[in-house]
Amino acid sequence: xxxxxxxxxxxxxxxxxxxxxxxxxxxxxxxxxxxxxxxxxxxxxxxxxxxxxxxxxxxxxxxxxxxxxxxxxxxxxxxxxxxxxxxxxxxxxxxxxxxxxxxxxxxxxxxxxxxxxxxxxxxxxxxxxxxxxxxxxxxxxxxxxxxxxxxxxxxxxxxxxxxxxxxxxxxxxxxxxxxxxxxxxxxxxxxxxxxxxxxxxxxx
Numbered sequence: 001x002x003x004x005x006x007x008x009x010x011x012x013x014x015x016x017x018x019x020x021x022x023x024x025x026x027x028x029x030x031x032x033x034x035x036x037x038x039x040x041x042x043x044x045x046x047x048x049x050x051x052x053x054x055x056x057x058x059x060x061x062x063x064x065x066x067x068x069x070x071x072x073x074x075x076x077x078x079x080x081x082x083x084x085x086x087x088x089x090x091x092x093x094x095x096x097x098x099x100x101x102x103x104x105x106x107x108x109x110x111x112x113x114x115x116x117x118x119x120x121x122x123x124x125x126x127x128x129x130x131x132x133x134x135x136x137x138x139x140x141x142x143x144x145x146x147x148x149x150x151x152x153x154x155x156x157x158x159x160x161x162x163x164x165x166x167x168x169x170x171x172x173x174x175x176x177x178x179x180x181x182x183x184x185x186x187x188x189x190x191x192x193x194x195x196x197x198x199x200x201x202x203x204x
Contacts, residue, residue, distance in 0.1 A: 050068050053089070065134075151165075
């Protein structure tokens with residue numbers, strides 16, 4: 001097992017503790033993490049792959065934020081609870097590995113290793129900032145700018161400007177009709193922000 005880049009500076013003792021207590025689970029692209037054998041009373045640590053947190057409502061599954069090992073690897077209990085159904089679902093958008101850590105153990109380690117506690121807090125604050133930003137952008141930015149920000153975030157996560165992404169996925173993530181997405185892509189291409197190909201989008 002490996003730890004995510006955010007935790008690279010942890011000493012060997014805490015790494016051994018995590019590995020000895022954690023349950024490692026692997027997920028395939030498209031799996032709903034919350035619904036597939038999620039161990040309750042545990043916090044998840046993403047070590048490989050990318051996840052997508054999105055609303056889980058009949059008429060709305062808008063993107064809230066991405067979860068990646070480098071930026072926000074912790075999935076905390078506020079999302080995964082046994083007694084209530086969260087309006088947020090988490091889906092694997094590529095094959096992933098998660099370490100599930102007992103919450104009591106994690107709290108015990110955090111008292112001794114402040115970096116571990118700070119990393120979990122940083123993950124949570126990152127998620128909140130992304131949700132806040134998306135809400136703000138819906139009212140302050142044009143669709144073209146929202147779309148460009150969305151694509152740029154994908155570029156940052158995958159470290160490539162050539163994005164293999166369907167228009168349908170964009171439409172669902174941004175909760176915008178497909179024709180509007182197509183028009184916005186054409187406008188961004190006219191502004192020389194991207195090259196709009198049939199099966200991919202190339203950022204310039």
